[in-house]
Amino acid sequence: MALDWPPSATWVILALSTLFIGARYLSSRKVDPREPPVVSPTIPFIGHLLGMAIYGGRYLKEIGIQNRHQTPIFTLPVPNSRLYIVTDPSLAAAVQRASKVLSFTPIIPEVTERILGLDKATVEIARKNLDPAPGEERGFLADIQEMVYTWLGPGDYLSELTSAAANQLKAEVAAYIAALRTRRVDGGRVDLLAWVRHSVTVATAQYLYGPQNPIAENLSLEQAFWDFDHGLGMLLMNIVPSLTASKAYAGRERLVSALADYLEAGTHETASKIVQERVRLALQHGWTLRAAARSELSFLFAGIVNTTTSTFWIVLQLFADPELLRAVRGEVEAVLTSDDGAQTLAIDDLKNKCPVLNAVYRECLRLNSDNNSVRVVKEDTLLSDRWFLAKGSVVQIAGGVIHADSAIWGSDVDTFDPKRFLAQQSGEKDKERQVHPAAFRAFGGGKTLCPGRHFAMNEILSFVALVVLQLDITGEGGGRIIVPRKNDAVLPVHILEPVSPALVSIRPREGWDGARELRIVLKKL
Ligand code: HEM
Numbered sequence: 001m002a003l004d005w006p007p008s009a010t011w012v013i014l015a016l017s018t019l020f021i022g023a024r025y026l027s028s029r030k031v032d033p034r035e036p037p038v039v040s041p042t043i044p045f046i047g048h049l050l051g052m053a054i055y056g057g058r059y060l061k062e063i064g065i066q067n068r069h070q071t072p073i074f075t076l077p078v079p080n081s082r083l084y085i086v087t088d089p090s091l092a093a094a095v096q097r098a099s100k101v102l103s104f105t106p107i108i109p110e111v112t113e114r115i116l117g118l119d120k121a122t123v124e125i126a127r128k129n130l131d132p133a134p135g136e137e138r139g140f141l142a143d144i145q146e147m148v149y150t151w152l153g154p155g156d157y158l159s160e161l162t163s164a165a166a167n168q169l170k171a172e173v174a175a176y177i178a179a180l181r182t183r184r185v186d187g188g189r190v191d192l193l194a195w196v197r198h199s200v201t202v203a204t205a206q207y208l209y210g211p212q213n214p215i216a217e218n219l220s221l222e223q224a225f226w227d228f229d230h231g232l233g234m235l236l237m238n239i240v241p242s243l244t245a246s247k248a249y250a251g252r253e254r255l256v257s258a259l260a261d262y263l264e265a266g267t268h269e270t271a272s273k274i275v276q277e278r279v280r281l282a283l284q285h286g287w288t289l290r291a292a293a294r295s296e297l298s299f300l301f302a303g304i305v306n307t308t309t310s311t312f313w314i315v316l317q318l319f320a321d322p323e324l325l326r327a328v329r330g331e332v333e334a335v336l337t338s339d340d341g342a343q344t345l346a347i348d349d350l351k352n353k354c355p356v357l358n359a360v361y362r363e364c365l366r367l368n369s370d371n372n373s374v375r376v377v378k379e380d381t382l383l384s385d386r387w388f389l390a391k392g393s394v395v396q397i398a399g400g401v402i403h404a405d406s407a408i409w410g411s412d413v414d415t416f417d418p419k420r421f422l423a424q425q426s427g428e429k430d431k432e433r434q435v436h437p438a439a440f441r442a443f444g445g446g447k448t449l450c451p452g453r454h455f456a457m458n459e460i461l462s463f464v465a466l467v468v469l470q471l472d473i474t475g476e477g478g479g480r481i482i483v484p485r486k487n488d489a490v491l492p493v494h495i496l497e498p499v500s501p502a503l504v505s506i507r508p509r510e511g512w513d514g515a516r517e518l519r520i521v522l523k524k525l
């Protein structure tokens with residue numbers, strides 16, 4: 001049969017649709033019959049990658065929500081690999097237990113190389129002995145993780161650092177109140193997130209890196225830090241970052257250079273002990289001081305970003321609901337003790353005797369953390385004796401999907417309702433409210449459980465308590481606070497920010513006796 005040339009439109013359409021169907025078939029094929037159900041992309045092969053690039057975290061989350069009740073895990077085919085998405089807490093727990101074959105550590109050098117801009121020699125050091133067996137030589141990452149987990153675990157050092165952080169935040173709030181009273185700042189129209197950001201950034205730089213930290217030396221580095229943070233997604237993609245993520249890139253390089261000068265001048269001798277130990281370990285493993293500056297930027301980042309955004313949501317939700325505010329103020333005032341003219345707030349009491357405050361904390365984390373826990377499949381694996389996972393692919397536990405599952409949290413899952421955590425705390429045997437321990441994913445789980453979680457809770461509860469005691473916050477011009485939606489169209493690298501600024505008015509709290517000293521202490525941990 002002779003074909004006309006050029007071919008007719010019918011032929012072109014036929015050929016293209018054959019190709020398309022063939023490609024769809026290929027991309028929906030399982031590599032093993034036991035592989036989790038495949039969700040194939042509308043556009044063969046690259047569809048899922050395009051979707052994630054265009055819609056950010058919301059893309060995966062929506063696919064997860066559509067499929068979660070059919071199967072606890074499904075497969076997304078991507079070019080040359082597979083992505084397995086886990087949407088069920090008990091399967092998430094199984095992933096966490098299988099940490100030998102499903103491991104986060106192989107990703108760390110790759111991610112840090114891109115985000116922090118590490119040079120090749122340093123990345124080589126970082127890649128060594130990532131997951132050492134007992135008795136095997138330990139690489140830099142293994143050493144530093146063990147140290148950070150130990151030092152930030154319950155114990156004397158955690159108390160020391162908590163106390164330093166709480167007092168630094170206290171000083172920030174006090175300075176702000178003084179500025180309000182002398183009208184050096186106008187509290188009439190404040191972007192609440194920007195205000196919390198500033199307080200947490202300055203305080204964290206201070207308690208981690210000491211009074212001569214780079215941000216204290218040059219406040220314009222605070223903006224550099226947030227420029228870096230807001231371009232992380234683009235830095236991660238790593239396509240000529242100096243152009244595609246120019247602000248983030250410039251911010252990072254300014255911070256790194258300031259931190260490097262700080263280290264080279266030996267200023268870290270006045271830093272917190274944990275920072276000194278981190279720098280010591282880096283040098284011991286052959287890092288240069290200038291490379292260590294990049295690793296310190298990641299620690300500063302971990303200390304600042306999630307604390308900031310969590311505190312923002314908690315403060316906003318509390319002041320948006322007069323009833324809730326009254327309850328939490330009542331709890332905090334009930335644990336406040338008075339003696340010799342001073343008032344004392346014990347952080348232990350904030351954790352143990354303020355159930356509503358604790359419930360608000362957890363509910364804000366649940367609602368606003370959409371980030372996934374990521375693991376690389378090191379060997380072909382049969383998860384829970386049932387699901388085949390191919391070597392070289394990636395497993396993600398879909399935190400955002402699990403946090404938005406009405407089967408877990410109830411039909412009001414999208415609404416802010418701290419009461420769902422109160423029922424749990426009181427041990428109430430309400431069946432609907434019994435939640436699987438792996439369903440709360442804000443701090444990750446298994447081997448990548450956040451080492452800073454105890455510290456973060458101490459710090460955030462302290463900051464919130466200092467604010468509710470000493471400040472009145474209303475909507476702009478004294479009206480009610482409107483809580484904006486979270487912006488979930490980004491690649492979630494931390495607790496989500498709001499879609500639009502929350503503008504508020506801040507005043508010193510009426511009836512609060514600012515003349516008496518307010519102490520914040522820790523009894524024991
Ligand atoms: C509300 C506040 C916080 C939340 C929700 C949070 C959450 C997390 C999560 C989910 C991870 C695991 C990352 C992953 O699996 O990819 C992580 C890691 C980490 N967090 Fe936090 N975090 C918070 C505050 C802090 C604070 C205040 C510090 C330190 C002062 C900190 C230090 C770290 C460090 C060092 C890691 C990396 C651990 C590793 O090397 O594997 N975090 N955090």
Ligand SMILES: *[C@@H]1O[C@H](CO)[C@@H](O)[C@H](O)[C@H]1NC(C)=O
Nearest residue numbers: 216217218219220221254258
């Ligand atoms: C802070 O850094 C900026 C940008 O590098 C510089 O222009 C400025 O002079 C510095 N300020 C101080 C007080 O050192």
Ligand SMILES: *[C@@H]1O[C@H](CO)[C@@H](O)[C@H](O)[C@H]1NC(C)=O
Nearest residue numbers: 302306369371442493494495
């Ligand atoms: C911040 O919190 C998110 C959401 O819980 C988490 O996935 C992310 O890893 C955290 N980042 C850091 C630096 O702690």
Ligand SMILES: CC(=O)N[C@H]1CO[C@H](CO)[C@@H](O)[C@@H]1O
Nearest residue numbers: 111371372374491492493494
């Ligand atoms: C898929 C995803 O959201 N992963 C991110 C979660 O957070 C970590 C650390 O902040 C990032 O490295 C991941 O890419």
